[in-house]
Amino acid sequence: MKLSFLNTMSRKLEEFKPIDDKNVRMYTCGPTVYNYAHIGNFRAYIFEDLLRRVIKLNGYNLTQTMNLTDVDDKTIRDSQAAGMSLNDFTAIYKKAFFADIDTLKIERAEHYPAATDFIPEMIDMIQGLIDKGFAYQADDKCVYYSINKFDDYGKLAKIDLENQRTGERVKSDEYEKESVSDFALWKAYVPADGDVKWDSPWGEGRPGWHIECSAMSKATLGNHFDLHTGGIDNMFPHHEDEIAQSEACNGCKYVNFWLHCAHLQVNGKKMSKSLGNFHTINELLGHGYKGEEIRWVLIATHYRVGLNFEIDSSTLESKSLQEARTSIARINNFIERVNDKAGDEQSDEISALCKTTKEKFLNGLNDDLNIAEALGAMFEFIRTVNKALDSGSAVGKEEVIDVMKYIDTIFDVMTFEQKNDVPQNIIDLAHERIQARADKNWGRADEIRDEIAAAGYVVEDSPEGPKVKKA
Ligand code: AMP
Numbered sequence: 061m062k063l064s065f066l067n068t069m070s071r072k073l074e075e076f077k078p079i080d081d082k083n084v085r086m087y088t089c090g091p092t093v094y095n096y097a098h099i100g101n102f103r104a105y106i107f108e109d110l111l112r113r114v115i116k117l118n119g120y121n122l123t124q125t126m127n128l129t130d131v132d133d134k135t136i137r138d139s140q141a142a143g144m145s146l147n148d149f150t151a152i153y154k155k156a157f158f159a160d161i162d163t164l165k166i167e168r169a170e171h172y173p174a175a176t177d178f179i180p181e182m183i184d185m186i187q188g189l190i191d192k193g194f195a196y197q198a199d200d201k202c203v204y205y206s207i208n209k210f211d212d213y214g215k216l217a218k219i220d221l222e223n224q225r226t227g228e229r230v231k232s233d234e235y236e237k238e239s240v241s242d243f244a245l246w247k248a249y250v251p252a253d254g255d256v257k258w259d260s261p262w263g264e265g266r267p268g269w270h271i272e273c274s275a276m277s278k279a280t281l282g283n284h285f286d287l288h289t290g291g292i293d294n295m296f297p298h299h300e301d302e303i304a305q306s307e308a309c310n311g312c313k314y315v316n317f318w319l320h321c322a323h324l325q326v327n328g329k330k331m332s333k334s335l336g337n338f339h340t341i342n343e344l345l346g347h348g349y350k351g352e353e354i355r356w357v358l359i360a361t362h363y364r365v366g367l368n369f370e371i372d373s374s375t376l377e378s379k380s381l382q383e384a385r386t387s388i389a390r391i392n393n394f395i396e397r398v399n400d401k402a403g404d405e406q407s408d409e410i411s412a413l414c415k416t417t418k419e420k421f422l423n424g425l426n427d428d429l430n431i432a433e434a435l436g437a438m439f440e441f442i443r444t445v446n447k448a449l450d451s452g453s454a455v456g457k458e459e460v461i462d463v464m465k466y467i468d469t470i471f472d473v474m475t476f477e478q479k480n481d482v483p484q485n486i487i488d489l490a491h492e493r494i495q496a497r498a499d500k501n502w503g504r505a506d507e508i509r510d511e512i513a514a515a516g517y518v519v520e521d522s523p524e525g526p527k528v529k530k531a
């Protein structure tokens with residue numbers, strides 16, 4: 061199947077074709093660095109990591125930008141509560157964010173622009189919007205976007221502007237659909253902002269949240285790019301406002317594909333900081349869970365389906381993470397078994413299975429990241445190869461491992477190094493043999509080789525030195 065996604069803009073499955081042949085450009089709304097990210101946020105970042113890996117598996121080059129929102133209503137509020145400068149405060153959470161994405165094996169994006177490094181670009185865009193008549197400075201000295209000047213306003217979230225109140229304004233970054241109105245591009249300085257302020261043609265102040273993403277995407281990816289993603293809560297007002305700003309300012313289409321992931325719920329409720337039902341990566345690691353297990357929980361449910369994370373908030377015992385542990389163990393046990401039992405020969409059936417498994421796996425993912433189909437192809441493969449090993453038919457180690465490595469370019473949870481479960485006395489004998497050979501005591505070296513063989517192990521001489529394995 062050709063790579064296709066459900067485009068939030070059309071609400072339809074559409075074949076994906078990049079604007080620039082083999083080079084894909086994607087923008088993903090990143091964290092607001094005012095606290096540790098919770099696993100609900102990581103549901104969005106893992107979905108984007110999956111999308112990234114699937115695009116690359118299809119042979120495209122990818123340039124991804126993930127912004128860091130380090131100035132907005134929340135970062136200012138909480139840095140003041142902590143008695144710290146905005147920079148020192150957000151630095152803590154930027155650092156923690158990168159540590160967490162490494163733990164979850166989320167591939168690094170090509171660009172991580174921080175909003176505070178792009179203020180001149182934001183000012184330029186706002187000025188462009190004023191010059192073209194899409195924005196105005198109001199009595200409160202803030203600059204607002206005039207939504208009724210942009211005919212397409214509401215096209216992403218499907219808002220019917222006819223029945224909305226007009227002429228109202230909203231200054232806060234987040235608001236509900238019922239409050240659709242002119243939104244703030246530049247917020248005039250108020251004493252509550254402390255020392256967070258920049259000069260601008262409209263007086264001191266700071267940017268609104270939405271213009272940040274329009275300016276940072278323009279600076280890193282250009283005026284028109286392929287994909288833009290985020291959690292479903294980002295669709296309105298954030299992405300709607302981004303479209304209005306970018307298309308009006310740049311005079312061209314902003315984004316071809318919009319993809320949004322459903323929320324992670326905890327025991328049936330959206331995981332969020334405000335509800336206090338959130339869990340951080342560190343908390344779960346502290347309880348003995350591994351990054352791969354958290355990654356598995358977050359990746360194994362289709363991105364547009366609400367994922368219910370089951371956890372006892374007081375004991376941190378989690379059914380979801382236990383199940384992930386079992387699934388990963390099953391996969392890794394299979395790899396170990398193949399390493400132990402498979403050989404050089406391969407039957408035609410297994411060769412054909414290797415080929416169709418890769419095809420089914422990619423077809424599933426190309427169908428709007430249908431992870432269930434991809435997982436189904438993998439577990440079917442494991443079952444069939446296991447049966448072949450049981451019945452003693454020829455299974456080629458290299459080809460089977462190659463399929464698992466292909467699959468792991470997406471999941472990134474497998475262990476391919478063979479476990480060395482050789483007992484200590486055999487390892488000691490192997491060392492003694494190395495010494496005997498160094499001493500040119502060939503008789504003793506051969507004697508030791510026989511002793512090792514009698515215990516059921518073999519010594520193989522490899523370019524990296526002798527290796528001991530089960531016979
Ligand atoms: P924020 O730091 O609040 O701006 O959120 C960063 C990203 O996490 C955004 O793409 C949000 O849509 C996403 N997000 C927040 N909470 C959840 C959740 N419970 N499930 C999935 N995504 C979420």
Ligand code: ZN
Pocket residue numbers: 088089090273298
């Ligand atoms: Zn954004």
